[in-house]
Amino acid sequence: MNPWTFTLNEYTPADTVLNGNRFLTGNGYMGCRGTMDEWGKAEMAAVNLAGVYDQNGDKWREPVNAPNGLFARLSVDGVEMVLGKTPEKAHSQTLDVRRGLFFRDTDFGSVRLKSERLVSMAGPHLMAARLTFNCAADARAELLCGIDTDIWDINGPHLFGHEYNADEILSVMARTGELDIPVAVAQAVACDFPHEERREIRDNGVYRRMSFAAQAGCEYVVSIFAAVYTGLDMEQGQCSHVRGEEKQVAAAPCLDAAKTAATQGEAGETSPCLRAAQACCEQARAAGFAQVLSAHEAAWENLWDHSHVEITGHDEAARAMNFSLYHLHSIAPRHADNLSIPARGLSGQTYKGAIFWDSEIFLFPVFVHTEPELAKSLLRYRIDTLPGARKKAAEYGYRGAFYPWESQEGGAEGCTDYNVVCVFTHRPVRTYFRDCQIHISGDIAYAIWKYYQITGDESLLREGGAEVILECARFYLSRAHRRADTGKVELLDVIGADEYHERVNNNAFTNQMAAHTLECAVQVLELLAGEEETVVETDAGAGNAAGAGNAAGAGNASGGHSGFSAKLIEKLDYATDLALIKELYPLLKPRFPAGELVEQFDGYFALEDCSLETVRGRLLDEREYWGTNHGVAAHTQVIKQADVVAMMALFPDLFTPQTVEKNWRFYEPRTEHGSSLSACMHALTACRFGRPDLAWEHFLKSASIDLVGGGKHWAGEIYIGGTHPAANGGAWMIAVLGFAGLKLENGEISLSPNLPAQIKKLRFPVMLGGERRVVTVTHEGWVTDNR
Amino acid sequence: MNPWTFTLNEYTPADTVLNGNRFLTGNGYMGCRGTMDEWGKAEMAAVNLAGVYDQNGDKWREPVNAPNGLFARLSVDGVEMVLGKTPEKAHSQTLDVRRGLFFRDTDFGSVRLKSERLVSMAGPHLMAARLTFNCAADARAELLCGIDTDIWDINGPHLFGHEYNADEILSVMARTGELDIPVAVAQAVACDFPHEERREIRDNGVYRRMSFAAQAGCEYVVSIFAAVYTGLDMEQGQCSHVRGEEKQVAAAPCLDAAKTAATQGEAGETSPCLRAAQACCEQARAAGFAQVLSAHEAAWENLWDHSHVEITGHDEAARAMNFSLYHLHSIAPRHADNLSIPARGLSGQTYKGAIFWDSEIFLFPVFVHTEPELAKSLLRYRIDTLPGARKKAAEYGYRGAFYPWESQEGGAEGCTDYNVVCVFTHRPVRTYFRDCQIHISGDIAYAIWKYYQITGDESLLREGGAEVILECARFYLSRAHRRADTGKVELLDVIGADEYHERVNNNAFTNQMAAHTLECAVQVLELLAGEEETVVETDAGAGNAAGAGNAAGAGNASGGHSGFSAKLIEKLDYATDLALIKELYPLLKPRFPAGELVEQFDGYFALEDCSLETVRGRLLDEREYWGTNHGVAAHTQVIKQADVVAMMALFPDLFTPQTVEKNWRFYEPRTEHGSSLSACMHALTACRFGRPDLAWEHFLKSASIDLVGGGKHWAGEIYIGGTHPAANGGAWMIAVLGFAGLKLENGEISLSPNLPAQIKKLRFPVMLGGERRVVTVTHEGWVTDNR
Numbered sequence A, B: 001m002n003p004w005t006f007t008l009n010e011y012t013p014a015d016t017v018l019n020g021n022r023f024l025t026g027n028g029y030m031g032c033r034g035t036m037d038e039w040g041k042a043e044m045a046a047v048n049l050a051g052v053y054d055q056n057g058d059k060w061r062e063p064v065n066a067p068n069g070l071f072a073r074l075s076v077d078g079v080e081m082v083l084g085k086t087p088e089k090a091h092s093q094t095l096d097v098r099r100g101l102f103f104r105d106t107d108f109g110s111v112r113l114k115s116e117r118l119v120s121m122a123g124p125h126l127m128a129a130r131l132t133f134n135c136a137a138d139a140r141a142e143l144l145c146g147i148d149t150d151i152w153d154i155n156g157p158h159l160f161g162h163e164y165n166a167d168e169i170l171s172v173m174a175r176t177g178e179l180d181i182p183v184a185v186a187q188a189v190a191c192d193f194p195h196e197e198r199r200e201i202r203d204n205g206v207y208r209r210m211s212f213a214a215q216a217g218c219e220y221v222v223s224i225f226a227a228v229y230t231g232l233d234m235e236q237g238q239c240s241h242v243r244g245e246e247k248q249v250a251a252a253p254c255l256d257a258a259k260t261a262a263t264q265g266e267a268g269e270t271s272p273c274l275r276a277a278q279a280c281c282e283q284a285r286a287a288g289f290a291q292v293l294s295a296h297e298a299a300w301e302n303l304w305d306h307s308h309v310e311i312t313g314h315d316e317a318a319r320a321m322n323f324s325l326y327h328l329h330s331i332a333p334r335h336a337d338n339l340s341i342p343a344r345g346l347s348g349q350t351y352k353g354a355i356f357w358d359s360e361i362f363l364f365p366v367f368v369h370t371e372p373e374l375a376k377s378l379l380r381y382r383i384d385t386l387p388g389a390r391k392k393a394a395e396y397g398y399r400g401a402f403y404p405w406e407s408q409e410g411g412a413e414g415c416t417d418y419n420v421v422c423v424f425t426h427r428p429v430r431t432y433f434r435d436c437q438i439h440i441s442g443d444i445a446y447a448i449w450k451y452y453q454i455t456g457d458e459s460l461l462r463e464g465g466a467e468v469i470l471e472c473a474r475f476y477l478s479r480a481h482r483r484a485d486t487g488k489v490e491l492l493d494v495i496g497a498d499e500y501h502e503r504v505n506n507n508a509f510t511n512q513m514a515a516h517t518l519e520c521a522v523q524v525l526e527l528l529a530g531e532e533e534t535v536v537e538t539d540a541g542a543g544n545a546a547g548a549g550n551a552a553g554a555g556n557a558s559g560g561h562s563g564f565s566a567k568l569i570e571k572l573d574y575a576t577d578l579a580l581i582k583e584l585y586p587l588l589k590p591r592f593p594a595g596e597l598v599e600q601f602d603g604y605f606a607l608e609d610c611s612l613e614t615v616r617g618r619l620l621d622e623r624e625y626w627g628t629n630h631g632v633a634a635h636t637q638v639i640k641q642a643d644v645v646a647m648m649a650l651f652p653d654l655f656t657p658q659t660v661e662k663n664w665r666f667y668e669p670r671t672e673h674g675s676s677l678s679a680c681m682h683a684l685t686a687c688r689f690g691r692p693d694l695a696w697e698h699f700l701k702s703a704s705i706d707l708v709g710g711g712k713h714w715a716g717e718i719y720i721g722g723t724h725p726a727a728n729g730g731a732w733m734i735a736v737l738g739f740a741g742l743k744l745e746n747g748e749i750s751l752s753p754n755l756p757a758q759i760k761k762l763r764f765p766v767m768l769g770g771e772r773r774v775v776t777v778t779h780e781g782w783v784t785d786n787r
Helices: A013-022 A255-263 A272-287 A289-305 A315-331 A358-370 A372-384 A386-395 A439-455 A459-479 A508-527 A563-572 A575-588 A612-617 A644-650 A657-670 A678-688 A692-703 A725-739 B013-022 B255-263 B272-287 B289-307 B315-331 B358-370 B372-384 B386-395 B439-455 B459-479 B508-527 B563-571 B575-588 B612-617 B644-650 B657-670 B678-688 B692-703 B725-739
Strands: A005-008 A030-032 A047-054 A062-066 A068-076 A090-096 A101-107 A111-119 A126-135 A139-148 A159-166 A170-176 A182-191 A196-202 A205-214 A220-230 A310-312 A418-421 A428-430 A481-483 A742-745 A748-751 A761-768 A771-778 A782-785 B005-008 B030-032 B047-054 B062-066 B068-076 B090-096 B101-107 B111-119 B126-135 B139-148 B159-166 B170-176 B182-191 B196-202 B205-214 B220-230 B310-312 B418-421 B428-430 B481-483 B742-745 B748-751 B761-768 B771-778 B781-785
Touching (some): A047 A220, A062 A182, A068 A126, A068 A182, A068 A220, A111 A289, A126 A289, A139 A170, A139 A220, A159 A205, A205 A220, A220 A289, A272 A289, A358 A725, A358 A761, A372 A386, A372 A439, A372 A459, A439 A459, A439 A508, A459 A508, A459 A575, A563 A575, A644 A657, A644 A678, A678 A692, A678 A725, B030 B111, B047 B068, B047 B220, B062 B182, B068 B126, B068 B182, B068 B205, B111 B289, B126 B205, B126 B272, B159 B196, B220 B272, B220 B289, B289 B761, B358 B725, B372 B386, B372 B459, B386 B459, B459 B508, B459 B563, B508 B644, B644 B678, B678 B692, B742 B761, B748 B771
Antiparallel strands (some): A030 A047, A047 A062, A111 A126, A126 A220, A182 A220, A761 A771, B101 B111, B111 B126, B159 B170
């Protein structure tokens, strides 16, 4: 088995949606679903753009799909060759994850059509395809290729006012409905055989018809280049994507600012992004497909060099691991320094293209260990969206930073009050994810602090990271309550990691995450107290936005700190909060007596204790949602995903292996693993108590999720399918942090391997202090080298 | 129109359930549904017992229905005369509410059957019926009468181990399944015409067959007497029902104690309650029906003498008012000194036969103004069930007294976690009435304090009332939270009066009721500080049951009080709590700026503002429940019943008439009035701002609810039909407290009439300082006299 490729040897119409996900090609700027060249929106062909959102009416905001510049449909003697419509004699399709290439090979009888496709890892705006075909008999062939604007959307349309251009380089410009952001797509072809070309503008795009007399057995090759630019990429749009490293980090533009910026200076003249797209295509055509391909391959080679986890002993696992990393690389936003990764990557518009806690808890680890700059970018997205988090906190009557559960550009909350549709009434159901999943702020503080712990690099803290931590801590201060008589500190009305139990009190995971945030706030201020430096002005004065007016007993303005910390405390008017943090921390911090079960939340143990099968057996409809007040799991001990177990995975030092095992054995059978975030936490903790055998199935499930098409595809009546970056990242965590037991801290590598029997050898690179080190782990021991 | 009778002139099978409710006869000890003599469980015939509860398996606990001792079925020439089975030529039935009599008159053609029925107001255990019939032609007649044990139950059966006795006095003894409480029924007949009698014991009861040759046109009369006793009535069972007035008030027996008591001394010998039932029947038969009737009528006359609200000018209203008071009298527990009134009276087992806040807020007012001893009994029920309220508080992790939402005997919480069945999935739905309707404790404190304010009688306070108020206040101390940073005091996760919005924060009604409780606690301690008296030992040591351990700063043990108060503070270890009450009261007490809308709870105004019709239009099933997370009203401003308006009705001094009107006009159109508790609050407040015309329809609706059969009959798939005591009591409140504007305080009567145009004159008695005073109100003014 080639661990780098995955091939399907037939066409299975039922898997069209699934295959669109697993054969995805992308480069972080855009994701091109793994559909056929000749397909359109019915088959969910899409070029999904990172970080460009739009709202149509009162429907959910979601990311925008660009017009498809790689559309290409071949006709032979007037018969269109469309897989699924035209009977095929044979079909295969392959994803080569080492090189980031998607291949298809279809024998329609009269013609055999092959193509290879890439979304360039060497330049974010470029996609290319090379079509090769030969006819069984002499025939009149026609290739219709161009930019298809009749595109798939869930809550669209999002693009309006299309302006087409049918010059030699085809192009289209349109604008999003909500924020008026220009989106431009251009297309060029290279073709070295004689043909006639007619270009035409239609309602649904701009195309060229390339027709010629095809000779039997002759191979014809056409290269297609397509480029996408949006108003957000342009300098005058204050585009963060193209901002130089030397620039000062500043708050991401809010929605109104983005709208203004994107439309500036574009009236009556060729849009800068249209010009850029046209130029990009022209350049690529001039270079030729081979050169585009080789630059792309070189970029991929470099990525693998810094990330490849080589698994010896189990081919299936080795391939799944490669595919997991492939999917991560395909969606990692390397073109910018402050973007993060949506929960379904760039595989479509599900989950509103939003950034969840997945980024900090499941994706950040792989990158911080292999490509720290990228990890920093993910966190910088949170720093830049601090204004959005402050705004959300204020909306709910709190202070500090309440990060969105589903974060879109500028930290806009994409999560709505209604996230599930009841399968019985077809009515939207009120969910409380937006209101109650308050652990998100703590998750972000956790990752920012981890970044410092792992890299030893304080720069992120100074460039806004410390401020985020402080504002998250402040949020918990204002969100916490004390019992009026006993003074007990509580976090009420929350949802933990397990989403099936809404509106619970004192979720252990959440309380621990909140307490840890308070702890980080104190530590970061201590860390940065030493030197005098300028505090970056991000959003001064917003610190106390929700009013509140701290309780009495302020203390001095700098809370006894000096240096950077003193300035930050002053800027944020934080002295009173710091005093309060020190008072509340010991009261909020949950106690975890060794060897005892941790109750997931107040009253959890009193819930009905029934098996997963019992709960499943109560379903009246397989698409029925298990949570909210009416769901079959809501009032039982059955949980969706790791919650107490996740806490134990994230805070290993707080729990003995025996305690972890006891809790694992209690919670694991009660866990549906209905979230792709669950398996990795279980595997990591199983390694922690020395049972990698119990981790193995979770590892395989996590690593192969987008290879086999696992995960849930429906929540109630809502499609939630797509790729699963968090599971991909989780697979890396299991292999490297679990099986190898890697720990980077204070510039040191340590390993405590727990290799499962199935794996003979693990070998992977990590970045440590700017240097690439390669770790090799076997059942005999481990070594590091610099090869 | 005779304002004292209600007659139906035909038989309408569809109204069988409804008529069972509206033709109910009862005396507070038991309620006999208004069904035909010959009917059984299919027609929901039932003799519902007050205060006797049973649980079958894991079904809801509910009150027990006794075997029906008035069962009687006539046959003529072998044909059974059963209304609804045997075609009738004519049928009428009448309720005479002045005398508490139910009449039926059915012409079956071959025989005309008349009967009158009473449940004796002169003696709680006795029921009687007089059957009169004459045949159209000479015929063989047979009357089958006896005790029907095959009785209607919702969650039964509840009686087991029936022992039948077919002596001249028929009898049956059975025991409840859960607590083994004996229930005995006896039956005797008086008949002055020659007949043969055979007595027989069957599976479904014990009967006598009285057969004779009936002569055409001759009238035959049979009187039937039935008596019911239970183990709870017996002295040795520590029966509270028969306890003398002179006895010390003690806690009601807990479930286990009741079980032991009810079975004591009964093994192997005739049960005392069986003997009592037999004796009661024998005595009644000896006295004869006429004497039984006249004693009954005299008792009713006395009741009316103390309660009749005479309405001149509107016959329909006058009759509805009489019927409302009739229903209240029929279910008022005058046979005991510490029972209360279930939410559906004695009309069946709906709402689990439980005591709700209806008793204190909707029923207490009429009795405290007309029959203060009975009002005291209702409150003594709460005093005696304080241990149950303490237990419930402790179960939820709180201190003090958290009264049950649906209180059964001994203060056992009858409310379950699941109170609604989803009409789409047929699955029970988790509701939070039990957990979150915390205003109940404040409602009770409110009524106890009102009793003192109206009567000037401190005895109830000294006999446990003060302790209840203190324990309710203590509950709110432990239930309240402070924001960790701002110190704001909040009552979180509550349900107010409006049940469609579950789990809300800072419901104004609840916060005000809680704050008022704290205020009452301070006031009652001041009131009782003067004299040295013994504190009754009710449940010493339980005061601090839920642990907690008060926060620092205790102060001296008696909180600076002397006399009774000092002892009570010491007994309850209350000094720290008292200090905390004084600290929290001003923080918890809501502010109500004059002229401003009061928000029902945090975030209410942000809910969807749509009309009642819009919300109703979203129903997919007419039985669908509007509340809980999935209900059509839950996330809109549409409410089930008066909430802010109820608060304004209960705390008139806190709001100017203009403020009341502004809120009324905002909330009334948003109110479904889906609860029978809603109309009266709206009418009372409309009078308050001088618009009795706006009150009128609410008054008619409230007063006539059990005459026309109003109110909801279903909550989801659960039958909730029955009579509506709270609406009956509400009708009295509207007439007397609203239209007449009566206020008794400090031994003084004051009136501020708001007579609607429809009423020319209102005349009603009130008890003031042990004296009966009669108030007459006209549009010209008002007078009181002693007639």
